[in-house]
Amino acid sequence: MRIAQITDAHIFDDPDASFEGCDTRASFEAVLAEIQSLGNIDLIVATGDMSMDGGFISYRFLNSLFSVCDIPILAVPGNHDVPSVASQSSNFYFLTSTANRDFGSWRFHFLNTKKVGHELGEIDPKDLADLSQNIFSAGRKPQIIFMHHPPLDIGCAWLDDMKLENSGDFWHIVSQSSNIKAVFCGHVHQDNELSQNSVPVITTPSTCVQFKRHSRVYQIERLQPGFRIIETQDDGTFSHHLVRLKPSDDFSIPIL
Numbered sequence: 001m002r003i004a005q006i007t008d009a010h011i012f013d014d015p016d017a018s019f020e021g022c023d024t025r026a027s028f029e030a031v032l033a034e035i036q037s038l039g040n041i042d043l044i045v046a047t048g049d050m051s052m053d054g055g056f057i058s059y060r061f062l063n064s065l066f067s068v069c070d071i072p073i074l075a076v077p078g079n080h081d082v083p084s085v086a087s088q089s090s091n092f093y094f095l096t097s098t099a100n101r102d103f104g105s106w107r108f109h110f111l112n113t114k115k116v117g118h119e120l121g122e123i124d125p126k127d128l129a130d131l132s133q134n135i136f137s138a139g140r141k142p143q144i145i146f147m148h149h150p151p152l153d154i155g156c157a158w159l160d161d162m163k164l165e166n167s168g169d170f171w172h173i174v175s176q177s178s179n180i181k182a183v184f185c186g187h188v189h190q191d192n193e194l195s196q197n198s199v200p201v202i203t204t205p206s207t208c209v210q211f212k213r214h215s216r217v218y219q220i221e222r223l224q225p226g227f228r229i230i231e232t233q234d235d236g237t238f239s240h241h242l243v244r245l246k247p248s249d250d251f252s253i254p255i256l
Helices: 023-039 056-066 125-138 167-174
Strands: 002-006 043-046 073-074 099-103 108-110 143-148 180-185 192-196 199-203 224-231 238-244
Touching: 002 023, 023 056, 023 224, 108 125, 125 167, 180 238
Parallel strands: 002 043, 043 073, 108 143, 143 180, 180 199
Antiparallel strands: 002 224, 099 108, 192 199, 224 238
């Protein structure tokens, strides 16, 4: 199975607004077009902050693109998202409770880490309990978790203040199973591959603006938008690789 992970689109309600000089609508359209051009993508997973301001028009824009996309899409919210508003935009909505989907020999878990009114993340105790049950009920199936906030420090001080707040509770559950093969996150607008308790934690760049790695304060890095391709095999192994857009006449990150 081939999955495209997209994250942190930061679409504004105002179509003329930009993020650090980046037209987030244009960058997202370019990313989605690139994913569709690859072929053989079975699922798109959006890991949050699809809107910058949680406005209805931003989600209507996303819905207009997803409604003509021939690839199934599953999404979890980020701290900027407002799921109740997104659900008004027809067939684009967020999974706001712990959910799982089985695809062949694999089970994928989708977690809501949005803590209302905060930039850091939190998983509701009920959702943690459901995750524990969903992991247990999968038996020996290999499993992947998708969520917005990373459940560990990434070595970037200002972003580490906004990680998953109750990460200890999360890891207490995850460490009880040897079948969790990876955790894929967004939020940090960076490509990182870390691990905890021998479980890979992989963060994926934004479809718009990138944040500089290993910085103590907010800094932008002039890298092209990206997304991640994840391939799972029936034998329980998986691979992944990052794809960045190539600068073109259609879209490139401005150098300010």
